[in-house]
Amino acid sequence: MNPAIKPIVTRFPPSPTGYLHIGGARTALFNWLYARKTKGRFVLRIEDTDAARSTSQSVDAILESLTWLGIDWDEGPYFQTQRYSIYNDYIEKLVESGHAYHCACTPEEVDRMREEAKAKGQKPMYNGKCRNLNLTGGDHTVVRLKTPDTGVTVVEDIVKGPTAFQNSEIDDFIIRRGDGSAMYNLAVVIDDITMGINTIIRGDDHLINTPKQMLIYAALGADMPVFGHVPMVLGSDKARLSKRHGAMSVGEYKKMGFLPDAMINYLVRLGWSHGDQEFFERDDLIQKFDLEHLGRSASMFDTDKLMALNAKHIQKKTPEELAGPLVFHLKELGIDAKNDAFTQGVVQTLQPRSKTLVEMAQGAAFYYHEEVEWDPAAADKFLTPDVLSVLELSAERIEALDPYTQEALEAAFTLILEETGLKFGKIAQPLRVAVTGTTVSPGIFEMLLALGKEKTLKRIKKAVRFIQDKA
């Protein structure tokens, strides 16, 4: 198949009944990647025909999450609620061609049929009562597809392999409700046909719908798309991912300080592989993604691994790229920061030691505070009379530094060490506590540099006074 002649067209069709969750994001990602890789098109379609559960807030949230992940669409979003007349045209066609028929049976009647069938140990199916009655429709009449009684429908699934379903297992399912609205299986097929979708990658909870949908394609004489059903993402107890497994919406992961690139990297590896490679950047992924290496078995979501990947992506990014998102997370901590040279300097010191942006923001807080806030225990242990003179000397030497660079700082302390005969370990912790307030921080020199001369001096001097007062 020459892609120049027949471009790949994929789609993502979320139901706006909640936020974009992890599993949905992964499905969207697979479709998007495949479209991008093949230079095809990616269509976004909102399946909002369930009026009771669909909300516009959900639509907004889903669009926002996709945008955050960097998954962009070439067409849409289309809304199924705006396409009812299209579905009806096709349903009429199906009735006229004899592939579908009106059915006047009430839901109660159908329930009874199912009960009776069950009682006889048979499958609970519609018994085809109206099948050959040639009803012409009317109030509360539904339309059913006339499905074959014999033979098999084989889904040539590109991830599961060929999967056969006995047509006798498929009953004459409803394609249009009594109120005139189209049912899911019909709407999906008509949408996919009219939108030119030729590659459908979706969760394997849809695998059982597929033969029904294929029957509609066949009845319409339409080209069959390529199907690929990827396994579900499970929670840590191997049950389908749900709220009780913790965060499941993409938005929550943004709040927790994950990078979109890390999310994408993690999600794609959940069910797809490229040999031993674990770390992928966007462009690399678009280039390497394929359908051949999609996995067939379900996988569990593992936050630890996401975390590790996030740390790697944080390390790979430039301070410029990270400063913006960091500002957002600093704001969450009540810190007003800007994406400027100062923040970028801060980022640089924290990059190798932050697994998330939240962690980075917490580690960065001390840089922004007007006054140092010492951890009592740390101050008690390290801001002691025996380091008073070194701290004073440090302040003196730092004050004289011009220019204030990391090299100059290192040189100044090398000299102090020589003069005093102290080991660096002796003065590093007191200095760290004096300036940051805690015993944990980035390396002394890079940290003093990022903090700036003025704040550094102010804090060391404050520590000196603190020790003097204590004495």
Add this chain to the structure above:
RNA sequence: GGUCCCAUCGUCUAGUGGUUAGGACGCUGGCCUCUCACGCCGGUAACACGGGUUCGAAUCCCGUUGGGAUCACCA
């Protein structure tokens, strides 16, 4: 229950008849070191079970077991 799908370290996976079964996360020993990290070196740990096919099976077939999905005038 019927139908369908799935099965390699705890987790994500590589593997497509012949490998000391590889990598990553986690856990862990060590190195590095101004703290915490990063990084580097090493360790731990898997082919669910039973039958076949084959000179030879993680790889192919069947069964068992165990998971999952689905059985609507929801999507």
